[in-house]
Amino acid sequence: MISKRIERLINNNSVIREMFEEGKKLKLKYGEENVFDFSIGNPSIEPPTKVNEAIKKSLNINNIHNYMNNSGYEDVRKIIADNLNKKFNTNYNENNIVMSVGAAGGLNVTLHSLLNDNDEVIVFVPYFMEYKNYIENFHGKVVEVSCNENFEPDLKDFEQKINPNTKAVIVNSPNNPSGIVYSENTIIELTNIMKKKEEEFNNTIYLISDEPYREIVFDGIEVPYLTHYYNDTIVVYCYSKSLSLPGERIGFISVPNNAHDFDKLIQALSISTRILGFVNAPALIQKAIAECVNLTCDMSEYEKNRNVLYEGLVNCGYECIKPQGTFYLFLKSPIEDEKEFCKIAKEYNILVVPGSSFAKPGYVRIAFCTKTTTVENSIPKFKELMNFISNR
Amino acid sequence: MISKRIERLINNNSVIREMFEEGKKLKLKYGEENVFDFSIGNPSIEPPTKVNEAIKKSLNINNIHNYMNNSGYEDVRKIIADNLNKKFNTNYNENNIVMSVGAAGGLNVTLHSLLNDNDEVIVFVPYFMEYKNYIENFHGKVVEVSCNENFEPDLKDFEQKINPNTKAVIVNSPNNPSGIVYSENTIIELTNIMKKKEEEFNNTIYLISDEPYREIVFDGIEVPYLTHYYNDTIVVYCYSKSLSLPGERIGFISVPNNAHDFDKLIQALSISTRILGFVNAPALIQKAIAECVNLTCDMSEYEKNRNVLYEGLVNCGYECIKPQGTFYLFLKSPIEDEKEFCKIAKEYNILVVPGSSFAKPGYVRIAFCTKTTTVENSIPKFKELMNFISNR
Numbered sequence: 050m051i052s053k054r055i056e057r058l059i060n061n062n063s064v065i066r067e068m069f070e071e072g073k074k075l076k077l078k079y080g081e082e083n084v085f086d087f088s089i090g091n092p093s094i095e096p097p098t099k100v101n102e103a104i105k106k107s108l109n110i111n112n113i114h115n116y117m118n119n120s121g122y123e124d125v126r127k128i129i130a131d132n133l134n135k136k137f138n139t140n141y142n143e144n145n146i147v148m149s150v151g152a153a154g155g156l157n158v159t160l161h162s163l164l165n166d167n168d169e170v171i172v173f174v175p176y177f178m179e180y181k182n183y184i185e186n187f188h189g190k191v192v193e194v195s196c197n198e199n200f201e202p203d204l205k206d207f208e209q210k211i212n213p214n215t216k217a218v219i220v221n222s223p224n225n226p227s228g229i230v231y232s233e234n235t236i237i238e239l240t241n242i243m244k245k246k247e248e249e250f251n252n253t254i255y256l257i258s259d260e261p262y263r264e265i266v267f268d269g270i271e272v273p274y275l276t277h278y279y280n281d282t283i284v285v286y287c288y289s290k291s292l293s294l295p296g297e298r299i300g301f302i303s304v305p306n307n308a309h310d311f312d313k314l315i316q317a318l319s320i321s322t323r324i325l326g327f328v329n330a331p332a333l334i335q336k337a338i339a340e341c342v343n344l345t346c347d348m349s350e351y352e353k354n355r356n357v358l359y360e361g362l363v364n365c366g367y368e369c370i371k372p373q374g375t376f377y378l379f380l381k382s383p384i385e386d387e388k389e390f391c392k393i394a395k396e397y398n399i400l401v402v403p404g405s406s407f408a409k410p411g412y413v414r415i416a417f418c419t420k421t422t423t424v425e426n427s428i429p430k431f432k433e434l435m436n437f438i439s440n441r
Numbered sequence: 442m443i444s445k446r447i448e449r450l451i452n453n454n455s456v457i458r459e460m461f462e463e464g465k466k467l468k469l470k471y472g473e474e475n476v477f478d479f480s481i482g483n484p485s486i487e488p489p490t491k492v493n494e495a496i497k498k499s500l501n502i503n504n505i506h507n508y509m510n511n512s513g514y515e516d517v518r519k520i521i522a523d524n525l526n527k528k529f530n531t532n533y534n535e536n537n538i539v540m541s542v543g544a545a546g547g548l549n550v551t552l553h554s555l556l557n558d559n560d561e562v563i564v565f566v567p568y569f570m571e572y573k574n575y576i577e578n579f580h581g582k583v584v585e586v587s588c589n590e591n592f593e594p595d596l597k598d599f600e601q602k603i604n605p606n607t608k609a610v611i612v613n614s615p616n617n618p619s620g621i622v623y624s625e626n627t628i629i630e631l632t633n634i635m636k637k638k639e640e641e642f643n644n645t646i647y648l649i650s651d652e653p654y655r656e657i658v659f660d661g662i663e664v665p666y667l668t669h670y671y672n673d674t675i676v677v678y679c680y681s682k683s684l685s686l687p688g689e690r691i692g693f694i695s696v697p698n699n700a701h702d703f704d705k706l707i708q709a710l711s712i713s714t715r716i717l718g719f720v721n722a723p724a725l726i727q728k729a730i731a732e733c734v735n736l737t738c739d740m741s742e743y744e745k746n747r748n749v750l751y752e753g754l755v756n757c758g759y760e761c762i763k764p765q766g767t768f769y770l771f772l773k774s775p776i777e778d779e780k781e782f783c784k785i786a787k788e789y790n791i792l793v794v795p796g797s798s799f800a801k802p803g804y805v806r807i808a809f810c811t812k813t814t815t816v817e818n819s820i821p822k823f824k825e826l827m828n829f830i831s832n833r
Contacts, residue, residue, distance in 0.1 A: 050608075050645035050702050052579075055554055055709040058716070066511065066715065091508045101500045104725070108493045114686045116483045119458065150542060150690070150719060157718035161578070162447055182716035186553070187444075188580070216442075253442035294506045296724030298542070310442050317447040323458065324450070324574035326549035327542060331723045332688030333496070 054185070064406045065089055072400050079398060085427040087415040088400040090225065090376065092293040094346040094418075100292055103340035107333055114332055119323040120315075121148025121301070121330050125339040129301055132342040137274045141303065147318040148330035151298040152261045152287035154322075156183050159257055159283055159302060160217070161325055162317035164189040168216035173202040175379065175409035177225045177259075189216070193408055199370060200227035200379065201235050204242065211246045217255040218243065223262035223272060226407045226414035227379045228355075228372025230266060233273045240279040247281070253309040256282045261300075264291035264345045266374035267352045280307045283314075288338050290376075291345045299334045351376045354417040354424045361428035365435045376418040379404070383438050387413050393438065397430045446577070456798045457481055464792050471790060477819040479807040480792040482617065482768065484685035486738040486810075492684055495732035499725055506724055511715040512707075513540025513693070513722050517731040521693055524734040529666045533695065539710040540722035543690040544653045544679035546714075548575050551649055551675055551694060552609070553717055554709035556581040560608035565594040567771065567801035569617045569651075581608070585800055591762060592619035592771065593627050596634060603638045609647040610635065615654040615664060618799045618806035619771045620747075620764025622658060625665050632671040639673070645701040648674045653692075656683035656737045658766035659744045672699045675706075680730050682768075683737045691726045743768045746809040746816045753820035757827045768810040771796070775830050779805050785830065789822045 068088035075084045107113060120126065123143045130141035139145075149155035160170070166188040172180050173194050181191045192210050195203045211218075220239070222231040231239075243254050258275040263286065266272060276282040287300025302318055304311060322329065329335075358378055359371050368381040380401070382390040387410055388403045394413075404412030417424055460480035467476045499505060512518065518535035525531050541547035552562070558580040564572050565586050573583045584602050587595045603610075612631070614623040623631075632648065639646050650667045655678065658664060668674045679692025694710055696703060714721065721727075750770055751763050760773040772793070774782040779802055780795045786805075796804030809816055 050647075051554055051705050051709045053557055055712060056705065058712050059705060059708050069508075070510070089508065096506055100506075104500060105497060108496060114488055114492075114688050116461075116481065116687045118462070153715075153718035153720050155718070162443055165445055179716060183718065186717060255442075295508045296506050296721060298720060298723050313443050313448065313451060316451050317443045320447060320450050323545075324571060325578060325717065326545035326547070326575065327719070328545050328690060329688060331690050331726065334723065334725075 058182070065402050068400050068402060075398060075400070082426070083398055085399045085423060085430060087417060087419065088402055090290070090416050090418060092290055092295060092346070092418050093420060094293055094348070094350050096293040097341065097344045097346060099344060100294065100337060100341055103337040104333060106340070107336035110336060113336065117329055117332065119329055120319045121146070122335050125335045126301070128339045128342055133303065137276070139276065139305065141305070144315065145303050145305065147302045147315065147322060148335055149285070149287070149300045149302050149322070150327045150330050151289055151295070151300045152259060152285050153179065153183070154298060154327055155285040155287065155300050155302045156180070156257070156259060157186065157325060158318055158321040158327065159285060160184055160189060161187050161321040162314065163216055163255060167214065169212070169214045171207065171210060171215060171218040173220065175200060175224070175226050175404060175407035175412070176219070177221060178406055178408060180219055200224065200229045201231055202239060204235070204238050207239065208242050211242065211254070213250045213252060215246070215254050217257050219257045219259060220275065221259040223266055223374030225262065225375055226377045226402075226404070227370070228375045228377045229370065230270055230272055230373040236273045236275060236278050240275070243279060253281055258282055258284045260284060260286050261290050262375040265348050265351055265376060267355060268373070270373050272374070276305050280305060281309050283308070292338065292341060293346050294334070297331060297334045299330055299338055350421060351418065353421055354419070357421065357424045357428070358415065358417050362431060365428070365432045367431070367435065376416060378415045378417060380413050380415055382411055382413055383435060385411065387411055390438075394434055397434050399427060399430055399434065450574070457794050460792050460794060467790060467792070474818070475790055477791045477815060477822060479809060479811065480794055482682070482808050482810060484682055484687060484738070484810050485812060486685055486740070486742050488685040489733065489736045489738060491736060492686065492729060492733055495729040496725060498732070499728035502728060505728065509721055509724065511721055512711045513538070514727050517727045518693070520731045520734055525695060529668070531668065531697065533697070536707065537695050537697065539694045539707065539714060540727055541677070541679070541692045541694050541714065542719045542722050543681055543687070543692045544651060544677050545571065545575070546690060546719055547677035547679065547692050547694045548572070548649070548651060549578065549717060550710055550713040550719065551677060552576055552581060553579050553713040554706065555608055555647060559606065561604070561606045563599065563602060563607060563610040565612065567592060567616070567618050567796065567799040567804070568611070569613060570798055570800060572611055592616065592621045593623055594631060596627070596630050599631065600634050603634065603646070605642045605644060607638070607646050609649050611649045611651060612667065613651040615658055615766030617654065617767055618769045618794075618796070619762070620767045620769045621762065622662055622664055622765040628665045628667060628670050632667070635671060645673055650674060650676045652676060652678045653682050654767040657740050657743055657768060659747060660765070662765050664766070668697050672697060673701050675700070684730065684733060685738050686726070689723065689726045691722055691730055742813060743810065745813055746811070749813065749816045749820070750807065750809050754823060757820070757824045759823070759827065768808055770807045770809060772805050772807055774803055774805055775827060777803065779803055786826055789826050791819060791822055791826065
């Protein structure tokens with residue numbers, strides 16, 4: 050008697066979340082140090098100590114636990130706006146910012162604000178497949194665009210798939226699951242296509258930039274700020290990874306003044322926040338992160354993990370592209386059926402997620418947000434696994 | 442270019458939320474003590490001191506800010522289940538509980554889990570009209586059932602309006618906006634009708650009990666626990682009012698084992714929590730409220746406010762029913778057009794919400810979750826207002 054759509058989803062529940070639960074069981078059975086759980090993107094680095102201090106301090110604010118504006122505390126939004134202005138040379142104030150319940154909340158609020166039934170939303174393979182669920186929550190249609198061998202968008206395919214029903218395009222760079230940062234050239238070409246199509250169809254096509262991993266990049270690489278390339282850009286950001294606060298559900302949505310229908314869009318985001326039942330981003334944590342906008346976790350551990358994992362895997366004979374950011378590495382499965390590979394890997398207490406969960410079969414995602422020792426100790430296991438597969 | 446539905450909502454935005462913003466402006470202009478802002482249900486009583494202590498203590502938990510199961514921390518859910526068992530003689534464990542982002546989040550998750558397109562959901566006038574938005578988020582249809590002069594459901598109208606498309610019925614007692622607690626007799630008759638109709642249509646009809654005000658009742662009145670009267674009951678609870686934490690967005694959904702399709706329903710609630718972008722209820726606050734399940738705010742101030750307000754208004758010649766719970770009083774507008782009355786009241790710096798925002802024109806809602814002095818000082822103003830209206 051539950052919703053038919055949810056019934057289908059139960060039968061095909063999140064592989065990642067199932068592995069998260071399975072990992073917990075395996076760790077109980079074999080001991081935490083003997084399980085190589087690379088399944089879920091749960092940050093392994095502690096939040097900066099200032100975060101908890103800021104939470105404690107914020108407890109002293111009068112009426113701290115009460116309702117506020119559905120878009121969030123004005124002073125918090127102003128602090129975030131000022132910080133963005135400094136970082137990206139934007140010209141924001143509190144009216145450009147809507148606080149959100151994490152990036153997942155921000156994406157749902159954004160899609161709820163934009164979509165009419167059967168509107169199309171373009172995503173770039175490989176992608177975080179929750180996008181599909183978010184889009185379908187509001188009766189939108191997912192349109193997948195393929196990628197080249199470097200996991201950058203195939204822009205010819207993109208150009209062919211944009212049509213008058215395209216309402217939005219989601220970009221996620223640094224990318225989950227590939228770890229790739231789209232180059233500035235790609236962004237320029239991609240947004241040029243969108244500008245051309247906006248003009249051709251006399252339609253607004255919003256670019257939704259999902260940026261939970263903006264702060265996790267390696268080798269000093271720069272992540273283009275999409276608003277500089279395209280006016281109709283909605284940036285969805287969260288502190289889940291930058292401050293290691295995924296369970297607290299805190300982030301924000303930002304929209305530049307020159308986005309089409311700016312006033313209505315900002316009101317829509319606030320109303321959607323309210324009527325989807327978020328009501329507002331959690332109060333105490335809003336105030337706390339306002340004290341921490343200049344901080345991120347020390348990401349050097351992720352970079353170290355990436356180096357150990359990448360070199361280790363390549364030395365074992367695996368094929369992969371070196372991640373430029375995030376805490377994911379997207380490995381080519383040494384056998385065609387990557388789900389089969391994941392099953393075999395589990396025999397070695399290695400938990401990785403099949404690429405079909407990211408619309409890219411033939412690959413697996415390794416989430417290296419673990420202790421460095423876990424990554425180090427996994428390499429011999431990966432080697433055994435490769436030996437087993439080679440000798441089958 | 443935003444969603445057409447949201448565009449309509451912008452043009453007809455929440456009167457309550459607009460007044461909340463307007464109240465802030467009036468207070469800046471006239472001074473807080475000279476504005477009688479009875480617009481929004483923002484608790485005026487401080488949370489018990491233990492809440493902030495529990496938050497501080499919970500900061501010491503390892504990985505406290507990380508992801509957990511989408512349904513929430515197992516230990517927190519177990520503590521809540523045990524507490525419900527003690528209070529209501531139920532037989533719950535952690536598997537009966539899904540933590541939610543407040544009651545608004547819980548209701549959206551529940552409706553998302555249940556509704557197919559065009560499924561009908563019955564609500565009882567007067568009602569919190571956000572229900573309409575929540576139901577329409579998932580393409581459900583609102584069916585309104587009228588009330589008698591005591592603001593209890595008209596059960597004849599109810600029986601006529603249940604049909605094979607009825608998927609759920611929402612009960613909100615203690616009721617926003619009327620302050621009425623539905624009597625046990627009403628609950629028995631209402632659930633008997635539902636049982637009969639379930640059998641007649643060979644359909645499950647879920648009873649959704651929205652209970653943010655369960656703890657705010659006066660004169661020792663008992664609020665029936667609906668699960669005892671009807672198996673297919675989903676209780677949505679939050680700590681927004683019981684612990685004065687509305688901004689923190691914390692609550693839970695509970696389902697009894699003998700509800701139809703229990704296993705699927707519980708999974709659906711977890712999946713809906715995830716894919717609507719809540720992901721999980723805020724982590725730190727989950728742990729903190731687990732330390733406070735036996736506590737509520739000291740509600741005596743609300744009872745005092747109710748007494749002062751009710752007696753004061755009656756003495757001024759207004760008509761109303763004495764609230765049995767909540768912090769709302771639903772006043773008969775002394776002029777037919779209650780929106781006009783609200784406008785005139787604003788001239789006296791009195792902010793109240795028109796009953797048409799609760800599908801009951803001709804009345805206004807007074808939220809008396811303010812300092813008692815605000816209520817006391819408002820009475821002479823209400824008197825002036827009545828004099829003005831009588832002499833028009």
